[in-house]
Amino acid sequence: MIVSDTMWMPDLSQAPQRSKYEALALAIREGVAGGQLAPGAQLPPVRELAYRVGVTPGTVARAYRLLVDDRVLVAGVGRGTFVADRPAHLPPGLTQDIAQHMAPSLMADFPVAQGEPGYLVSPRMPDMGQGALMVRVLGQLAAAPPDTLMRYPSRSTDVAARAAFHATLDPAAIGPATVDDIVLAHGGQNAVVLIMQTLLHGPQPAIIVDELSYNGFRSAAELCRAEVWSVPWDTEGPSVEVFTQLVRQHRVQIYCTAAEVCNPTTRATTPARRAEIAAVARRHGVHVIDDDCYSRTQRLGPSYRALLPELGWYVTSPSKSLTPALRIGFAVAPQSCGPALVRTATGHSFGVSQLVCHTYAGVMAAPELPQIMAAVTARIAQDVACAVEVLAGHNLAWADGAPFVWLTLPPPWRAEAFVDAAKAQGVVLKSAEAFVQRDSRMVHAVRIAINGQVSHADFRTAMQRLRALLNAPPARIAV
Structure with a gap:
């Protein structure tokens, strides 16, 4: 080379x-x-x-x-x-x-590429004032008595963060929950791993994920040495028939999904299908982790925790709505499972740092936060609307509030070839291959992430380049 x-x-x-x-x-x-x-x-x-x-x-x-x-x-x-x-x-x-x-x-932990125009691999939140807000809160924390920051994290040191998060919960969406049902983690992904470590048992544990789904579920399962099986979707959500077959055949212990916004397709499971899946899970004792890190402007239905009070888990974090730099995640456990998850989290890292917990609680209490969050949502919506406008006529899916869109490619484009061609034009995307099992059927689609750290003008230019590729595919696609 x-x-x-x-x-x-x-x-x-x-x-x-x-x-x-x-x-x-x-x-x-x-x-x-x-x-x-x-x-x-x-x-x-x-x-x-x-x-x-x-x-x-x-x-x-x-x-x-x-x-x-x-x-x-x-x-x-x-x-x-x-x-x-x-x-x-x-x-x-x-x-x-x-x-x-x-x-x-x-x-490798230091950022080098996220601000590049055309870097649309992972969603990045625009700074609409939350950066300055966090600086202010950290300044207030620096003036606090030093002895407040001299202890290991525990359930007593993180109660302010749990209470601040609890105040945001809608009982109709996630079911009745107390502050004690909430367990903190180092981000949403870490919350998923902690839940799996709490629940999975036996020599060959197995989980189910959606056929197209967040690859963090599979990564977490690999860490826990669990087999992963995928369930295909129809127009309403996961196939009940296939889901039931997988549960019976492989003695599945956990189903990981995102009922409101599937990453990457942006699709939602209909409320009726959620109830059907919940009934199968209840009958076979399958726990359901409902990842709500990406959420819609208006919810379409209850989470699996509301439908399955004894087996449903709700996971979220502020990474996809505020900033990923604030490494905190929340797991709302079934009321009988909270103590077990607390033991796992304590054995894992003792808990989340007081600096992070106090910063989160301070940010959530700030009077300007609703205005900031509205501005973040509006900026993301602006870029999504731009993608929909420029790529009109092509098979595009999106959800209000979600910082990405899903583009199903027209023939003769293949996913990998399109990603290569887009990269040659300065637009870096994620192929459908990143969201499926290795032996799954081929899906020719790409996820276009909203990068709020680049200008709207640069994003529009990137969409215009993708439009040009879609409208003039090569006669012969090399894979």
Whole structure:
């Protein structure tokens, strides 16, 4: 591989147990960590590198996308793919000399790509005043007596955050709940993992996810050594017949879903179908985790926790409505399961830091918060409306309040080929492949995330580029 003036050829045979794209991604990571690939160095175009290494263009594109998602690389709009210039993004006071000796895993935590125009891989909240609000709350916290911040987290130190969250809950949506039914986590994903660790048992635990669903469910199941089975949807939601068959055949213990806004399709399970699935779950003792991190402007029906008081779990976080930097998540347990989840959370990390808990409680109490949240929702709606307008005539799905849209591709486009073509135009998307089981049926669609950290004008330009691709597909699609 030739990068800038450096001759460097990765040996993909060094990772025989990995797929080719993973082996290539690992080689690039090692090149960055070892200094052969300097910050800011431009990598070859997809097809050129594929020819040199002896793999398909799709393999190279997939490796690049993985590293862009992990913020090792940056996809520049119309310029190509570059090694992230990490020192420019370090916190104040951290010198470049120190940065050069930091572990690559730690360096990957610093943002490098989210603000790039055309970076539409993951939703990013626009700053409509919540940043300044958090700074103010943190300043107030800094003036508090020091002894309030000198203890390990516990159920007594996080009660203010639990009470602030409890005040936002609608009993009609999630069922009756007390402050004691709420357990804090380090974000919504962590809440899902904690619930699985609490519930899963036996030598071969199994869970069900929707056929197209948030890949964090599968990641959590992998951590818990659980088998994952997927249920297809019809026009109302998950197939009751297939769901029942899976439960019986595999002794499923948990069903993970998002009843209001399925990520990535934006579809909702109808209230009638939720009741049918809840009845099957009750009959077979299946717990249901209802992820509500993405929510609609107006709810369509009750959560599974309301329908299944003894087996339903409700999970959410402010990451998709306020900011992902405030690492706090909430799990509302069935009333009989709260103590067990508390034990899991305590054994996992003792709890969520008081700094985070007090910051969340302070932000939620701020009088300007409703106005800020309304502005965030309006800005997301502006970009969604732009996508709907520019991509009119194509198969597009969206939900009011959700910061992404789902584009089903017209023939002859295939998902991976379209993602590659979009990236070549400076628009980075996530393929349907990221949301399905490896052995699932092929789905030719992409998720277009709303990145509130880029301008609306840049987003419109990105949509116009996608429109041009959709209207003029190549005669022959290379995969």
